[in-house]
Amino acid sequence: MDKENRTLDPRDWEKMRNLGHQMVDDLIDYWKGIQEKPIWKPIPEEVKKSLDEPIPSHHMDPQEVYNEFKENIFPYNKGNVHPRFFAWIQGTGTPLGTFADLMASGMNPNVTIGEHAPMYVDKQVISWCKEMMGFPPEASGILVSGGSMANITALTVARNSIKGENIRKSGMSHLDKKLILYCSTETHSCIQKAAEIIGLGSENIREIEVNEFYEMRSDLLEKQIFSDLENGFRPFCIVGTSGTVNTGAIDPLDEILRISRMYDLWFHVDGAYGALAKLDPIYENRLKAIEKADSLAFDLHKWFYVPYEVGCTLIRDSEKHRAAFSQTPNYLIQEKRGLAGGPDSLNHYGFELSRGFKALKVWMSLKENGLEAYKGMIAQNNRQAEYLGKLVESQEGLELMAPVSMSITCYRMNPGNLPEQKLKDLNREILLRIQEEGIAAPSSTLLKGKFTLRVANVNQRTRFEDMEILVRETIRIGKEVLSDLDFS
Amino acid sequence: MDKENRTLDPRDWEKMRNLGHQMVDDLIDYWKGIQEKPIWKPIPEEVKKSLDEPIPSHHMDPQEVYNEFKENIFPYNKGNVHPRFFAWIQGTGTPLGTFADLMASGMNPNVTIGEHAPMYVDKQVISWCKEMMGFPPEASGILVSGGSMANITALTVARNSIKGENIRKSGMSHLDKKLILYCSTETHSCIQKAAEIIGLGSENIREIEVNEFYEMRSDLLEKQIFSDLENGFRPFCIVGTSGTVNTGAIDPLDEILRISRMYDLWFHVDGAYGALAKLDPIYENRLKAIEKADSLAFDLHKWFYVPYEVGCTLIRDSEKHRAAFSQTPNYLIQEKRGLAGGPDSLNHYGFELSRGFKALKVWMSLKENGLEAYKGMIAQNNRQAEYLGKLVESQEGLELMAPVSMSITCYRMNPGNLPEQKLKDLNREILLRIQEEGIAAPSSTLLKGKFTLRVANVNQRTRFEDMEILVRETIRIGKEVLSDLDFS
Incomplete structure (x- = not known):
C-alpha cells in the first residue's frame, strides 16, 4: 500500500501567513477609504471571460490565486459596504463582524x-x-x-x-x-x-x-x-x-x-x-x-x-x-x-x-458595540430616512411617493408635465445613471403601478450629508436626462 | 435635527488592522500545530457560565472582545480541523478556504x-x-x-x-x-x-x-x-x-x-x-x-x-x-x-x-489545488479507510462491523465472551474515553441494532499512521475499560 501522505495544507505556512496579512491589510484599506470610491463600476468583458473558464486541473500558488482575485473580483463588488448603498435591503457589515467570520471559518x-x-x-x-x-x-x-x-x-x-x-x-x-x-x-x-x-x-x-x-x-x-x-x-x-x-x-x-x-x-x-x-x-x-x-x-x-x-x-x-x-x-x-x-x-x-458558526459574528459584534449603540444606530437610519423625505419635499420637481416609514424613503423626479410612462422612463434612467456614475445605489419598486426610486437605509456608514448628495445628484442627473432624451 | 453621524466602524482603524493580523497569526499557529494538540477537551463550568450572561449594553474594546474569545471559545473547539477527527461526516477546511471566507465576508x-x-x-x-x-x-x-x-x-x-x-x-x-x-x-x-x-x-x-x-x-x-x-x-x-x-x-x-x-x-x-x-x-x-x-x-x-x-x-x-x-x-x-x-x-x-459569497472559497480552493489534487486526496481517504479495515481485521479482539465502503470504516472491540449489551457498554466507553483523552474522535452508530464505532474520513490532514494510532489506542483503552468496569 502506498502510504505517502497527501494534504491540502500549505506547502509553505509562512507564505500563507503573509497572504492572510495582505488580505487583512487590503480589507482595512478598502473599508477605510470606501466613501471616496465609486459605489459600483461595470465589469469589463475580459473579466467576465476569465470567470467563464473550465475547471482548473493543477496547483496554482495561493499568492497567484489571490492576485487573480484582486484583479478580477475584488474591484467589481456589489457595493453594499458603501455609505450611499440603499438598494434592496442589504446591510453594510462591520470590520469586527468580518474578522469574526474569519475565526468562525478557521475553527470550522x-x-x-x-x-x-x-x-x-x-x-x-x-x-x-x-x-x-x-x-x-x-x-x-x-x-x-x-x-x-x-x-x-x-x-x-x-x-x-x-x-x-x-x-x-x-x-x-x-x-x-x-x-x-x-x-x-x-x-x-x-x-x-x-x-x-x-x-x-x-x-x-x-x-x-x-x-x-x-x-x-x-x-x-x-x-x-x-x-x-x-x-x-x-x-x-x-x-x-x-x-x-x-x-x-x-x-x-x-x-x-x-x-x-x-x-x-x-x-x-x-x-x-x-x-x-x-x-x-x-x-x-x-x-x-x-x-x-x-x-x-x-x-x-x-x-x-x-x-x-x-x-x-x-x-x-x-x-x-x-x-x-x-x-x-x-x-x-x-x-x-x-x-x-x-x-x-x-x-x-x-x-x-x-x-x-454564524453565531460568532453576532456575539463579537454585540460585545463590541453593546445594545445601546445599536439603538442609536437604528434610530439614526430612521432619522436619515425622514431627513431625506424632508429634503425631497422641499425640492421642486421631486415627489415623495409614500409616507416615510422606518428607514425607507420612496421618491421620484416629476417635472409636472409628463405622462406616467415618461415619468417611468425618466426615473429609470436616473436610477441607472446614478449607479453607473458610481454616486449612489438606490433601487426601484412599483407603488400603485408607479415606478419609484426606493432608498432603503440599513447602512452603518451613511452620514446625513449622503442624503443631501443623493438629492442633489438626482436633480442634476434628472435634468441631464430630460435634456438628453426626447420627452416631447 | 441632530445630524451627528454615528457609525459602527472602528474608532481606531490601525488597532483593528492589528487585531486582524493577530487573528491570522493565531489561526496559522493553530492549524500548523494541530496534530500535537488534543482533539477535544471538556469545557470548564466557569466558561459555560460566561457564555450564559445577558446581552451586553455598552461598548467593549475589540481587542478585549477578542481576548475573551481566545480565553473562552477558541480553546474549546469541536475538533474537525484535527487529523484524527472522524466523527459524523465533517470536513477539515483549508487555510486558503478560510481566508476566502474572510474576503467574502469583508466584501459582503x-x-x-x-x-x-x-x-x-x-x-x-x-x-x-x-x-x-x-x-x-x-x-x-x-x-x-x-x-x-x-x-x-x-x-x-x-x-x-x-x-x-x-x-x-x-x-x-x-x-x-x-x-x-x-x-x-x-x-x-x-x-x-x-x-x-x-x-x-x-x-x-x-x-x-x-x-x-x-x-x-x-x-x-x-x-x-x-x-x-x-x-x-x-x-x-x-x-x-x-x-x-x-x-x-x-x-x-x-x-x-x-x-x-x-x-x-x-x-x-x-x-x-x-x-x-x-x-x-x-x-x-x-x-x-x-x-x-x-x-x-x-x-x-x-x-x-x-x-x-x-x-x-x-x-x-x-x-x-x-x-x-x-x-x-x-x-x-x-x-x-x-x-x-x-x-x-x-x-x-x-x-x-x-x-x-460562499462561492469564493470553492473558487479559490479549486484554483489553489486543481482538480487533480482533489482526486488524489479523496482516493487517499478511501485508501486510509481500507487500511484501517485491514488493521482491524488483523487485530485479535477487534471486529469489522460492515464492509469498508468509500471512506467509512465501522468496527468495535469484541473480546468474544460478552453479550450484546456488554459489548455496547464497552464500546461506548471506549468512544467516550478516546474523545475525552483527546486522542481521536470517531463517532458511533447502530448497525442491525449493534453499537459500533464509526470512522468517517473526509479529512485532508489524516496520515496513514493516524489509523495505526487509532487502532492501538482503541485496544489500550478497551483493555482498561475491561479491567475498570464490572463486565462479569
Missing part, C-alpha cells in the same frame, strides 16, 4: 451537535435575540441564513402545530379542508415562496388589501377569515409585517394579534427587515405586539449590520418548535460525556444538519 | 441579484460542479448551506415538476392520490425531514430494505412501486444514495435509474457525503449513473475540504428548476444596465433571497 465547527464552545455561543446569541425582541426566556429560536429561511422555518412550525393533525406523518394531501394563510398585498415574496414549498399553494394565500399607508386593513382581514370559514376552508395563520420591503410599512400588529387570538390562528411576524426598529424608541410602542407573536423572523445581516449570512427565527412555544423538526438518526446518538455530549442538537429546531 | 455582497463579480464567480463554481459530476452544461444548479438544503431543494423541484399538476399554485391538499417517495432504510434522515416539510408526510416514504452491504434492494423497490400503483398511490421520486452516512454504501444507481425511467419517476441522488467519490478512479464506474440523475445533492464542506457552509444542488432540467421557484416581486425588477442588471437572479433557483 459544525454547530449542530456536540459539546464544544460554539454550541454555547449559539445558545447565548439566541438568548440575546429573545431579549432584544421581548420574547420570553422559555421561547426557542434558531439562527438561519436569512429572512427567507427564517420565515419558512416559522411557517413550517405553524403548519405542523395545527391541532388534531399530524402533518409530519400524514402530509398535506389527506387534509379535507384547505389551509389558509393571511398576509397583505405588500407582504414579502418569500412568504408566498414558503407557502408553495410547504405545500399550501399560492392560491391558498389571502393577500389582504392595504390602506393608504400600505398597512394591512384589519377590517378586511376579519371579513376574509369569516368568509373562508363559511366556505369550508381552514384558516391557520396570519402573517403581519413589521417593515414592508417596499415602504417600511407596519401592519396593525395589535389588531392582527387580537384577531389571531379570536379565531385561534397562528400569529407570525415577518420582521426580516424591520423587527429591529423596535430598538428605536419612536417605533417601540407600535411594535410591542411582536412580543406576543407565536413566531418572529428577523435578519441580523440587514439592520444589525453583521455580514452575510445570518437571520433568526424565534418561536414562542419551544415544544411546538421541537415537535416540528425533531429526529434522531442512529449516527447522531447523543451521549452524556465527551464530544458527543453537549446541548440539545440544533437539528431538532430547523431544516439543517450542517450549520456553520 | 448578497449574491442573489445584480451585476457584480461575485455573481459570475457563483456561476463559474456551478459550472465547475457540473463538470466534476458529469452533468451537462445546460443543467442548472445552486449553492446552498449543505446537504439538508441541497436535498430539500431538489425534492421540491421534483414535487413541483409532477406532470399535470400545479402544486405551486394549488398546494398538496387537492391531490387525489398520495405522492410516494422511495429510498432505502439507510437513507439519511434529511430526506425524511424534507418529505415532512414539503408536505408529503413521512408515512408516504417507502424505505426499501437493504442487502448485506447496506445497499437498497432494487428487486424490492420495483415490487413496492408496483404494489403502490395497484393500491392507488402516485409514485413520483426515487432517492438513491451515493455513500450512506452509516457505512458509505452505494445504492444500485444503475438499477434505480432503469426503474425510474421505466415508471417515469424522478431520480434524485443524495450524494451529500459520497458523490465526490466519483473522483476516485476505483469508484468512478459504480457512480457513473449520477450523470444521468434528474437531480443531485452534494456537499463541498465535507469531501471537498472547504470550510462550512457550502453544499450544491444540480438539476438536469434547468427549466423545471426555474419553474419550481421563480418569482419577481416589484422591488427586484431586473434592469439591463447598472447594478440592477446582471445574470438571472438566483432567487429563481432556490429557497433564499439572502445569499452570502
Whole structure:
C-alpha cells in the first residue's frame, strides 16, 4: 500500500501567513477609504471571460490565486459596504463582524451537535435575540441564513402545530379542508415562496388589501377569515409585517394579534427587515405586539449590520418548535460525556444538519458595540430616512411617493408635465445613471403601478450629508436626462 | 435635527488592522500545530457560565472582545480541523478556504441579484460542479448551506415538476392520490425531514430494505412501486444514495435509474457525503449513473475540504428548476444596465433571497489545488479507510462491523465472551474515553441494532499512521475499560 501522505495544507505556512496579512491589510484599506470610491463600476468583458473558464486541473500558488482575485473580483463588488448603498435591503457589515467570520471559518465547527464552545455561543446569541425582541426566556429560536429561511422555518412550525393533525406523518394531501394563510398585498415574496414549498399553494394565500399607508386593513382581514370559514376552508395563520420591503410599512400588529387570538390562528411576524426598529424608541410602542407573536423572523445581516449570512427565527412555544423538526438518526446518538455530549442538537429546531458558526459574528459584534449603540444606530437610519423625505419635499420637481416609514424613503423626479410612462422612463434612467456614475445605489419598486426610486437605509456608514448628495445628484442627473432624451 | 453621524466602524482603524493580523497569526499557529494538540477537551463550568450572561449594553474594546474569545471559545473547539477527527461526516477546511471566507465576508455582497463579480464567480463554481459530476452544461444548479438544503431543494423541484399538476399554485391538499417517495432504510434522515416539510408526510416514504452491504434492494423497490400503483398511490421520486452516512454504501444507481425511467419517476441522488467519490478512479464506474440523475445533492464542506457552509444542488432540467421557484416581486425588477442588471437572479433557483459569497472559497480552493489534487486526496481517504479495515481485521479482539465502503470504516472491540449489551457498554466507553483523552474522535452508530464505532474520513490532514494510532489506542483503552468496569 502506498502510504505517502497527501494534504491540502500549505506547502509553505509562512507564505500563507503573509497572504492572510495582505488580505487583512487590503480589507482595512478598502473599508477605510470606501466613501471616496465609486459605489459600483461595470465589469469589463475580459473579466467576465476569465470567470467563464473550465475547471482548473493543477496547483496554482495561493499568492497567484489571490492576485487573480484582486484583479478580477475584488474591484467589481456589489457595493453594499458603501455609505450611499440603499438598494434592496442589504446591510453594510462591520470590520469586527468580518474578522469574526474569519475565526468562525478557521475553527470550522459544525454547530449542530456536540459539546464544544460554539454550541454555547449559539445558545447565548439566541438568548440575546429573545431579549432584544421581548420574547420570553422559555421561547426557542434558531439562527438561519436569512429572512427567507427564517420565515419558512416559522411557517413550517405553524403548519405542523395545527391541532388534531399530524402533518409530519400524514402530509398535506389527506387534509379535507384547505389551509389558509393571511398576509397583505405588500407582504414579502418569500412568504408566498414558503407557502408553495410547504405545500399550501399560492392560491391558498389571502393577500389582504392595504390602506393608504400600505398597512394591512384589519377590517378586511376579519371579513376574509369569516368568509373562508363559511366556505369550508381552514384558516391557520396570519402573517403581519413589521417593515414592508417596499415602504417600511407596519401592519396593525395589535389588531392582527387580537384577531389571531379570536379565531385561534397562528400569529407570525415577518420582521426580516424591520423587527429591529423596535430598538428605536419612536417605533417601540407600535411594535410591542411582536412580543406576543407565536413566531418572529428577523435578519441580523440587514439592520444589525453583521455580514452575510445570518437571520433568526424565534418561536414562542419551544415544544411546538421541537415537535416540528425533531429526529434522531442512529449516527447522531447523543451521549452524556465527551464530544458527543453537549446541548440539545440544533437539528431538532430547523431544516439543517450542517450549520456553520454564524453565531460568532453576532456575539463579537454585540460585545463590541453593546445594545445601546445599536439603538442609536437604528434610530439614526430612521432619522436619515425622514431627513431625506424632508429634503425631497422641499425640492421642486421631486415627489415623495409614500409616507416615510422606518428607514425607507420612496421618491421620484416629476417635472409636472409628463405622462406616467415618461415619468417611468425618466426615473429609470436616473436610477441607472446614478449607479453607473458610481454616486449612489438606490433601487426601484412599483407603488400603485408607479415606478419609484426606493432608498432603503440599513447602512452603518451613511452620514446625513449622503442624503443631501443623493438629492442633489438626482436633480442634476434628472435634468441631464430630460435634456438628453426626447420627452416631447 | 441632530445630524451627528454615528457609525459602527472602528474608532481606531490601525488597532483593528492589528487585531486582524493577530487573528491570522493565531489561526496559522493553530492549524500548523494541530496534530500535537488534543482533539477535544471538556469545557470548564466557569466558561459555560460566561457564555450564559445577558446581552451586553455598552461598548467593549475589540481587542478585549477578542481576548475573551481566545480565553473562552477558541480553546474549546469541536475538533474537525484535527487529523484524527472522524466523527459524523465533517470536513477539515483549508487555510486558503478560510481566508476566502474572510474576503467574502469583508466584501459582503448578497449574491442573489445584480451585476457584480461575485455573481459570475457563483456561476463559474456551478459550472465547475457540473463538470466534476458529469452533468451537462445546460443543467442548472445552486449553492446552498449543505446537504439538508441541497436535498430539500431538489425534492421540491421534483414535487413541483409532477406532470399535470400545479402544486405551486394549488398546494398538496387537492391531490387525489398520495405522492410516494422511495429510498432505502439507510437513507439519511434529511430526506425524511424534507418529505415532512414539503408536505408529503413521512408515512408516504417507502424505505426499501437493504442487502448485506447496506445497499437498497432494487428487486424490492420495483415490487413496492408496483404494489403502490395497484393500491392507488402516485409514485413520483426515487432517492438513491451515493455513500450512506452509516457505512458509505452505494445504492444500485444503475438499477434505480432503469426503474425510474421505466415508471417515469424522478431520480434524485443524495450524494451529500459520497458523490465526490466519483473522483476516485476505483469508484468512478459504480457512480457513473449520477450523470444521468434528474437531480443531485452534494456537499463541498465535507469531501471537498472547504470550510462550512457550502453544499450544491444540480438539476438536469434547468427549466423545471426555474419553474419550481421563480418569482419577481416589484422591488427586484431586473434592469439591463447598472447594478440592477446582471445574470438571472438566483432567487429563481432556490429557497433564499439572502445569499452570502460562499462561492469564493470553492473558487479559490479549486484554483489553489486543481482538480487533480482533489482526486488524489479523496482516493487517499478511501485508501486510509481500507487500511484501517485491514488493521482491524488483523487485530485479535477487534471486529469489522460492515464492509469498508468509500471512506467509512465501522468496527468495535469484541473480546468474544460478552453479550450484546456488554459489548455496547464497552464500546461506548471506549468512544467516550478516546474523545475525552483527546486522542481521536470517531463517532458511533447502530448497525442491525449493534453499537459500533464509526470512522468517517473526509479529512485532508489524516496520515496513514493516524489509523495505526487509532487502532492501538482503541485496544489500550478497551483493555482498561475491561479491567475498570464490572463486565462479569
